[in-house]
Amino acid sequence: MIINDIKANKLVSAATCIFMAVTAMLLGLSILLYASLADSIDSLMTEAKTPDFLQMHTGELDEDDVNSFSQQREDIEAMQICTFLNLQNSQISIGNESFENNMQDNGLSCQSSLFDYLVDADNKVIYPSEGEVYVPVCYRKEYGIKSGDVMRIGKEELIVAGFLRDSQMNSMMASSKRFLISEPDYERLRQLGSEEYLIEFRLKDGSDINAFATAYKDAGLPDNGPTITYPLIRMMNALSDGMMILVILLVSVVVLLISMLCIRYIILTQLEKDKTGIGMLKAVGISRRDIRKLYMSKYLILSVVGCMTGVIAAIITAKPVGAQMRELYGNAGNTGLIYALMILGALAAEGMILLSVSRLLHRTDRISAADALYGRGSFGKKKNLWLPAMIITATAMFMILVPQNMKSTIEAPEFVTYMGIGESHIRIDVRQTGNVRKIAGEVTEDIGHDNRVRDYVLMETGSYRTILQNGSSYDLMIENGDHSRFPVRYTEGRYPENDREIALSVLNAEEMGVKLGDEIIVCKEMKDGTAEEISCSVCGIYSDITNGGKTAKACMKDPDDATPVMWSIIYLSLADEDLTREWTNEYQDRYSSFESGVKVTLIADYLKGTYGQTIRNISKAAAVSSVMACFVLFIVMLLLIRLVVWRERNDSSLKKALGFTSSDIRMEYLKKTVTYILPGIVLGVFAGIVPGQSLAALLLRSMGAYSFRFIIDPLTVFAAAPAMIAVSAVLAAILSLTEVKRIHAWECLRAGALK
Amino acid sequence: MKELLTVKHLGKADILKDINFEIKEGEMVAVMGPSGSGKSTLLYNVSGMDDPDTGEVMLGDTVITGMNEDEKAELRLKRMGFVFQQMNVLENLNIIDNIVLPSLHADRKRKKEYCERAMELMEGFHIGDLAERKVSEVSGGQLQRACICRSMISEPEIIFADEPTGALNQTAATEVIESFLKINRDGTTILMVTHDSRIASMCERILYILDGEIRGELKLGKKEQNDNREREQKTVRWLAEMGW
Incomplete structure (x- = not known):
């Protein structure tokens, strides 16, 4: 009887089944992708032993200080200092592809000794032989690289032996990428770039990472570079694919609601159509419950077919949709659980639909046998x-x-302005060099003579100790310069106009617990070795993604301020926008002669890269x-x-x-x-x-x-x-x-x- | 008088068998017969709502059989009028909008003219004050008279009526048949299917159909004043002879 009914109402039955299948598929797919992503990231981070706390540092490093700090603390499980040989992108090419326009900080590393391993496609630790290089997997498709290709760094050559997954720098949102080579090769190539240190810590289970980070700062250990923590790495890994999953989840919820609405209309129409039939069933003594059961069984059959189709479709769709995810983070280990979760998701979607069907079918109770037989009465208001x-x-x-x-x-x-970057055409980064201030000054002077440049501004970033009103201290990366020239987007307030004002990134403002108008004391290191404290009021709060989202902006121009400049950025715009690429290339060539550390980037490319x-x-x-x-x-x-x-x-x-x-x-x-x-x-x-x-x-x-x-x-x-x-x-x-x-x-x- | 509707050798499955009859301009003809005799099927087939298997139907000089759906639709729109037993109307329209619906569809530009004519017709059938009422706010008899107005709005050559008093009480049925007599007196030809011998006796001719065949014909002539009783008796006797 049910099968006959389905056959007689082919279109309506097919549509109901399609709705059920699409809902099950989308919800199943979101769960499948989400669980796979979470599981793959966890597996990768576990296998690779990702550090809990990582301090990047450029410049002199006294290993003994770090060692003694680590011996004193009980929450440290392991500590290591890795090196990263930062290369000029213009020096690098693989096969026929040059890395000249690559936006990342690319460099060479050796395999770590204790943790933070660089792993292969099976999450196994890689130990390259001499002359071999393993390339970050994210570049495989982008540059069409395959094993056996030749990687050139200046005049040196290495053979690509395979691809690596880097649990902390896998995401394109992480600004650096590590290429893995053997220790003898590293020694041989050392003179080609500038060395940076990664001071890494693995903490014992249950340790407070934030407390550890504060203790590290307070100990006055090397900190000339960004600080990265395990949760931040996890978030960066999850974000790029997580966004896509969120969108699919959003769509699946919408489709679920539409399905429920449509199936409701289908059933109401069907009941109206079957009115005399229902009357007849009631007249011959079939109970109301049995009549509902009769309809329910039909929807149960359609739901089972829909759910199965949906689950199969989700598994098929997950392959192409999750391809990038798998390549970056590997296959999920716990497939049984993931599939179980997916099926559970699909069942939940069907359950919700069937629940609404069941509630609707109670309407068959509303009219009497006589009314139904004569086509009178209604199962509900006739809806438009x-x-x-x-x-x-x-x-x-x-x-x-x-x-x-x-x-x-x-x-x-203009999206960059949400990201803590001014809306300019080009940025020039001066980093990882012994004398940032001097080189940045030379570059600025150079630009000042170029009449193609419409406007430019120099920003200098240094680490300043600040004291809050409650007495607690906080280290801030403050970017000093004229922030009115290429302003970022301020969530609240405006840019700092004088040396008694400071703007904070949202994350910093949240973490420090300050709001607009609050006073902060900034400590400057003066040339005579003394420290000067000045009180600044918070004049603006802006969103930022650079440096882990924790930055500040000010315009303290004190010639006696001897706080070291960690890096400088020059933002500039040209009078003729069409010339930007040509100009960028020209200045890239010009500064490639500098020993290292000057990077000229088109903002559009930076955005594309990030x-x-x-x-x-x-x-x-x-x-x-x-x-x-x-x-x-x-x-x-x-x-x-x-x-x-x-x-x-x-x-x-x-x-x-x-x-x-x-x-x-x-x-x-x-x-x-x-x-x-x-x-x-x-x-x-x-x-x-x-x-x-x-x-x-x-x-x-x-x-x-x-x-x-x-x-x-x-x-x-x-x-x-x-x-x-x-x-x-x-x-x-x-x-x-x-x-x-x-x-x-x-x-x-x-x-x-x-x- | 000239023949308006000519039906020759009409056949439809087992329901209608070799039906032949003619209706002259200005005539009012009733078709009677027991349930299942094929009366309604005859009406659908002669009015172009359904296609007969065999035979020919002509309205004036126009051969209806063989026309495509759109041509038949146009014929129904412009040259025919319909009155149904169930007073089929569109519930979301008010009375006057239901009346002008077919004519407006034919020519939207003449809306004002059609509305005036609809009002005239409604006044003639004593329902002028119901124009703006909803369908659910009028009685069955009033609604059926509104349907007769609708059938008259395009000034058709012939009106087909299918049990027009079937769903009405005695008083309402009398009002309706008076309305039919009035439009017939004004020159409109009517072919009516009915069960009611009293209603049929008001017509000039009655065709008796049984098992899909026309078994007999009663000629009563034009209705005159005060001849109701005589016509009714004659009709009842004839029907009894036919086995009714």
Whole structure:
């Protein structure tokens, strides 16, 4: 009986099954990807023994100080100092590909002795032979590198023996990349670059990393470079793929809601259609519970088929969607548990749908056998089916626009201002050199003579001890310079205008517990060896991702301030924007003669280098989401309009009897479709921009971008996306309306009774 | 008078067998027969709502059989009117909008003219004050008279009525048949399927159909004042002879 019913209502049964399958697939896929990512990252970080605390340092290093500190503390499990040989990107090439335009700090490392291992595709520790190099796996696809290729560093050559996973620098959001070579090769190549130290600690279980970090600073140990902790590494690893998973999860929740709504309409329509049948069943004495069970079994069968199809589809889709993830972090170890979780997710989705079905079926109790037999009474208020069509159009629009807007925002040049970087054309970094101040001064002077440069500003970053109002002290990386020239986006307040003002990054402000207007005492090391304390008021708070999001901006210009400059950045814009690449290349060549440490970068390239991976993932998610939205809308409209046509069959038959042609009736429906989808599109565009922005802001907050606003691509938002939605809806309508031809003029005379 | 509707050798599956009849301009003809005799099927087939398997139907000089759906729709729109037993109307429209629906569909530009004509017709059938009412706010008899107005709005050559009083009480049925007589007196041809011998006796002719065949015909002539009783008796006797 159930099978016959499914056969008799092929379209409706198929649509119900498709909704159930798509919901199960999306929810299953999000769980599968999320669990795989979390598990792979954990496996990688466990196998590679990622450090809990890492201090990068450039310059002199007294190992004894670090050793004695580590011996004194009981929370340290192991300590090691690794070296990283920073290379000029222009020196590096692999195969025929040059690394000249690469944005990362690329360098050579040897395998660590105790922990922080560089591992292969099976997460096994790699020990390269002499003459061999292992390349970070993230470059494999980007540069089309394969084993056996030759890597050239200046005139030196190494053979690519394979690819490595670096548990702390795998993500493109980490700014450095380590190439693994043997110790003899490292010694031989040492003179090609500048050496940096990675002072790494593994802490005992349950140790407080923050307390350890403060103790490290307080001990006055080497800290000329960023500090990185285990949670930060984990977050960076998770972010680029995590964003995509979040988008898929968002889509799956939307699809679940749409499915529940549509299945509700399908059932209500079906019940109306079966009214006399239900009356008959009631009349012959079948209990209300048994009638519900009869319907429930049908939906249970459809749900089982849908769930199985969904799970299979999720497993198939996970392969291409999670390819990058697997390459970077490896296969998840605990596949049994992950698949169990995925199936559980799919079952949960089906469970929610079946629960709503079960509640709806209680409506069969509402009418008596007599009423049902005579076609009287109703299972619920006859709903306007066009309204859900409008809402679903808006939802589909929203599904397309949010990821698209996120993509266009991250791709937009002004996005850097959310990231703590001024909106300029070019930045010149002066780092890892003995005398940053002197070299930066020379470069600035050089630029000052170049009349192609429209504007430039020099920023010098140093580590200053600060004292808060409650007496606690805090080390701040303060970037000194004129912040009015290429301002970043301030979440609150504005840039510092005088030496008594300071702006803090959101993370710093949160961690220090200060707000706008609070006073902070900044300690300067003076040339005469004394320390001077000045009180600065917090004038602005901005979002930042550079240096782990913990920075500060000020404009303290004191010639007697002897606080060492850790690095300098010169931001500049040219009068003619078209010349930027040429100018960048020219200055790159010019400064390649400096011993090291001067890097000229196009901001656009910097952005691409840092966020390329994220943009690619979001693009992928945006494409999946757009296809999904159009597909869901198509199916829903197909179904809804079919239901409308079915419900208004008598009216259409009457119209035919009165002389309307099938085309006239179809045209009326098409006009109505357009009348309802247009406001749906407008609503969707609005939702995709306004509430969508808040939603995206929540996601981007995790990337360090605060007070986020969409930077939209008008062509996509106002033309392409609405066109996609309109075409999907109208195509579905045209297809559904073929049914009108099958309505006969005489039907209204036979079945009649509209009143 | 000229023939308006000509039906020759009409056949449809086992329901209608070799049906032949003609209706002249200005005539009012009833088709009677027991349930399942094929009355409604006959109506669908002669009005172009369904396609017969064999035979030919002509409205004036126009051959309906063989026309495509769109051509038949246009014919129904412009040259035919329909009144149904169940008073099929669109519930989301008010009374006057239901009346002008077919004519507006034919020519939207003449909306004002059609509304005026609809009001005229409604006044003629004593339902002028119901124009703006919802379908659910009027009685069955009033609604059926509104349906007759709808059938008249495009000034059709012929009106097909399928059990027009079938769902009405005695008083409402009398009001409706009075309305039919009025439009027939004004020159409109009517072909009506009915179960009610009293209603049928008001027509000029009655065709009796049984098992898909026309078994007999009663000619009563034009209705005149105060001849109801005589016509009814004659009809009942004839029906009894036919085995009714």
